[in-house]
Amino acid sequence: MRIGDLASRVGVSVRALRYYEEQYLLASVRSPSGQRQYPDSVVDRVQLIQQLYSAGLSSRAIVELLPCVETGDVTPALLDRLSAERGRIDAQVSTLVKTRDRLDAIITTAAPARSAGRPCPR
Amino acid sequence: MRIGDLASRVGVSVRALRYYEEQYLLASVRSPSGQRQYPDSVVDRVQLIQQLYSAGLSSRAIVELLPCVETGDVTPALLDRLSAERGRIDAQVSTLVKTRDRLDAIITTAAPARSAGRPCPR
């Protein structure tokens, strides 16, 4: 598949995909004319990349962790890196939950005129 | 208290505090010579600002929500804004948890030589 197809399939921009390649996150085979060709399998990889980006990982961190995240085999050094990132994410989750609860408290106490508990269900 | 004291007390840079003032997130009384003076109460406020920043809110969003987050009274429009941010945070938490679980799976399966379950407790 070509880059535009991949982009629309994953919901990411063409520019982003080229950027991922720049960062060594994504490889591509080139057609004789120089156009990028991707196997269907990269869809998962791109989604994983997006997921890691949204978890606050940098390109540098992702490029280090991606191989072992996909294959599953990992060196001790990478294991430390994984644990570290896991810790970061965990801390991030707990502070986010605190913030959410704080907003929730405001919402529920300041909106008694609504239905009952949740002002905007789901 | 002066700006340097506040900075070290909260663990934020002096520059950041001045930036918050620029963004109307933080007010200060000036001494005759023009130096900023803060009451002790701002410590909580600055910590709250940091918390909202780390939750992914922009200065613009924070400046809108801060009054009602502190006072507790809120207009219907602000209520919508609060709910929207709450939703964002909620979604962010769930994707983060997914990512964390994914990393966990890798860590636990790739580290059977460690103690037993958790390779790095806490």
Add this chain to the structure above:
DNA sequence: CTAAAACCTGACGTTGACGTCAGAGGCAAG
């Protein structure tokens, strides 16, 4: 065959939350 659509490689622009530097003034201690 031709025009539109997609692709290519640079390369500069954007945004937000600050960092950093310059140059000048304030403030307690010795």
Add this chain to the structure above:
DNA sequence: CTTGCCTCTGACGTCAACGTCAGGTTTTAG
């Protein structure tokens, strides 16, 4: 008084993950 630290106001620098534009080639639809 002066030494040293803190503070002030601009104002430019940074960094990451792209957006966007220019100028050119390639593929596809009719």
